[in-house]
Amino acid sequence: MDTAYRTPYVRPSRNPPPVIGQTGRTMNHFALPDGAGIDLARFPADPRDPLRAWDASDDYLLQHLADGEVSVDGLEGRLVILGDRWGALATALAAHAPVQITDSYLAQRATAENLARNGHPAHAVELRSSRDEPPARVDVLLVRVPKSLALLEDQLLRLAPAIHAGTVVVGTGMVAEIHTSTLELFERVLGPTRTSLARRKARLIFCTPDPEVLGARPANPWPQRYPFPPGVPGAGARLAGTTVTNHAGIFSAERLDIGTRFFLEHLPTPARGHHVVDLGCGNGVLGLAAALTAPGAELTFLDESFGAVASAEETFRANADPATRARFVVADGASGLAPASVDLVLNNPPFHSYQAATDATAHRMFADAKRALRPGGELWVVGNRHLGYHVRLKRIFGNCRTVVGNPKFVILQAVKKG
Ligand SMILES: C[S@@+](CC[C@H](N)C(=O)[O-])C[C@H]1O[C@@H](n2cnc3c(N)ncnc32)[C@H](O)[C@@H]1O
Structure with a gap:
């Protein structure tokens, strides 16, 4: 992992404690960096579904945040999570009252159910869709890189007016999902961008918003x-x-x-x-x-x-x-x-x-x-x-x-x- 880059400390939430399923710890128990964990499922939850509701890229991002040095506790402004697949990031970070933005109704429902599963009230995370008005200000932006580059382009361009020179932007994704075009997109819309080393086939993206780049960003070609x-x-x-x-x-x-x-x-x-x-x-x-x-x-x-x-x-x-x-x-x-x-x-x-x-x-x-x-x-x-x-x-x-x-x-x- 690239240690030269410092991100604010965002402590994954572990209060209240996770609710463990009746059968005890299942493969849906997602261990957080501090040793606690949360129970997660996809939506609709299917006990026969062998697919987990998180992957190594969620884990890598949370680990990186836990390793950070600056606390965002008390920071004015918003933590925004883009593209969270099944709500693993939003649930882990629920104590920071994040805004989650997704194009997927299934992701929204999974997030709502995962919050409830782990004892969080429904309003702990503000659920917004890709078509909703973006938040007016973003101080920390976490991006689970979506499958579609076009969706990422649209979402970054929609969020750009809310991003400022102090916004911390960290992306995450599996190595196979992060291409040169992905990094170029961050560079073109927000500012200088680089990646971490790969860990368990996942990679982080570090982007430093630059007001000049933000000001000269291209027009949104979507729809x-x-x-x-x-x-x-x-x-x-x-x-x-x-x-x-x-x-x-x-x-x-x-x-x-x-x-x-x-x-x-x-x-x-x-x-x-x-x-x-x-x-x-x-x-x-x-x-x-x-x-x-x-x-x-x-x-x-x-x-x-x-x-x-x-x-x-x-x-x-x-x-x-x-x-x-x-x-x-x-x-x-x-x-x-x-x-x-x-x-x-x-x-x-x-x-x-x-x-x-x-x-x-x-x-x-x-x-x-x-x-x-x-x-x-x-x-x-x-x-x-x-x-x-x-x-x-x-x-x-x-x-x-x-x-x-x-x-x-x-x-x-x-x-x-x-
Ligand atoms: C193969 S595309 C077909 C789109 C369009 N009908 C066409 O023929 O061009 C499948 C569509 O199913 C949608 N989809 C996937 N999962 C879904 C679900 N659980 N409920 C409703 N729609 C879903 C996708 O978003 C996608 O638009």
Whole structure:
């Protein structure tokens, strides 16, 4: 570790003591640098989930703070934590009343539950989303480097007006997540930046804000918009001439994804008055296409990314008939939909949760969709052929039909039986 760099001492909170699960210390017990620990889980918590709610980069950052010499206790201003995956940093530092900023609803819910799990009141951490107004002043900025460089760019640029020459900025991430472009971004927006040595495959980023750099920072290029490409047949033809809005970090923000394109070519036409859900909506092109092909349909756009839901709403408002009824909801899958309230669910499921490949989210989405569908209602799914979604769907719905396939993708239909 680079010892030449001093950061303020931010003592990880250990009061009140962690609540240990009934089975005693589990693999969810995260040991803090001072020997205490906290219990953490991802959201939604699943005892069969082998994935931990923190990694070596969280550990490295907390260790670095505990090694610091200057106390931030009593400092005016704010500790802001950007990109905390499952609330490990916010929970460990809850005694410092941090503001957590994330684009992920799952991260927010995990943080809230981890705070409660460890005896902290809900207000111990101020939860803000990537779309909320950033705090007016930031004195310590801790950045868990996100998977998306675009999201980091957007968030640093949004926070820049609140950062001053005295702001302490420390980033953390796994070595594989920190690239030259990551460091260049810190340099371009905030000021001189360097990294620590790697430890357990994690690295820290040290950035010294420079008022000159802050003053000359580039304009925020997000959100970005692209014209929907011509020549997509089927429901895609209805999108020709539309403009698609993409906030930073959302799925396929720069161009139409090829799986989405294939889905648009074969999208079903909803009946008049039907309730259609675009589940995991991203920028919302699937739901928009359904609305344009079936005037009178009612739409719900759902995603766990705040930026995705904002993108879907802007894309829809710019292109759909204003009389079309539409809701835009940040949520975990379709879990919040009323049972038997939906006629058609359109789903291009995610298949990565950070670096860990998992189809658990897709499975949850399918089961939730079944609950939300009316008898006779349909779930349509596009996916990579090799993911084998048909097996899951058959197990959940008792039926699954391959509508169409190409060498890479399949479109599947499952019907809720009465
Ligand atoms: C493969 S992308 C599809 C986006 C868009 N429907 C399209 O086809 O371009 C999957 C989407 O699912 C969202 N997602 C991931 N986990 C989710 C969850 N638990 N609940 C809701 N949405 C989720 C992601 O944010 C992402 O926008």
